[in-house]
Amino acid sequence: MKKHLFVLTLLLVSVSFSFAQSSTEQEIKQLSMNKWQWMADKDIAKLTPLFHPQAKFVHMSGTWTTARELEIIETGSIWYKKADVKDTAIEIVGNTAIVWNRITLTAEVRGSDVVTEFTVTEVYQKEGSAWKMLALTFSSVRDTHEIQK
Template identity: 30%
Template sequence: MKKIILALLLMSSSIVYAQTKDEQNLVAAVDKLKNAMISGERTALEEVAATNLSYGHSGGKVEDKAAFVESIASGKSDFVTIDLKNQTIKVTGKTAIVRHELHATTNDGGKAGEVHLGIMLVWQKEGKDWKLLARQAYKLPY
């Protein structure tokens, strides 16, 4: 039994180390975006978003960087919790696509709610940092 547990631990740790440096940095960037969306901190939102951000909602509304930041920083769109599942990352040069499921509790306009969405994020490397260039959400079929 100890050998099986040790083998599983070694396999899981090799998966973590199998990530490239860019993939590790993207995981950190996605986490930074998630935390900024929960906190609503304007500076953190501005730092993670690219200048030419195109932020698409599941209902079809598309916002630029200024509108995205204002919506979250003002509390109009208020994420209380965000849980990301089934995340995948594909890096091609200075561009990356991150997909995941977003399960969140919200408090938009003082009204509690829940969202369950599929998300596609497009990231662009600017210097050493990954910036969110585009986001498109879609409703999950359940």
């Protein structure tokens, strides 16, 4: 009887942990999706508190700071028109969340529309009750690229 009670307790704790983790993963996934929309909308007011002041942004043409990324978005020198998210994987490690999105990005760069396949790696860290983005890295990939989960 004690063995059955122990197994049942272990199962309930495991299920509770899974739901809590899923809740955090869903929160991060929604935040990531919101970020793509805010970038498309050039909504600096919503992006500024999300991007950590010391974050780095890695693009095909260079790596820059939060201030530069916000300037690029605000001026439209890169206009992230639409990120079609095809697959997402999320891992939570303590107060850090890592998101991998496989996307087709439609962007306007130097006046021309460009459509590119990327796997984008996003790193977030929880500070108090808010998540802050520490890194955003675009990796150019083939359209057959898959995120291994």
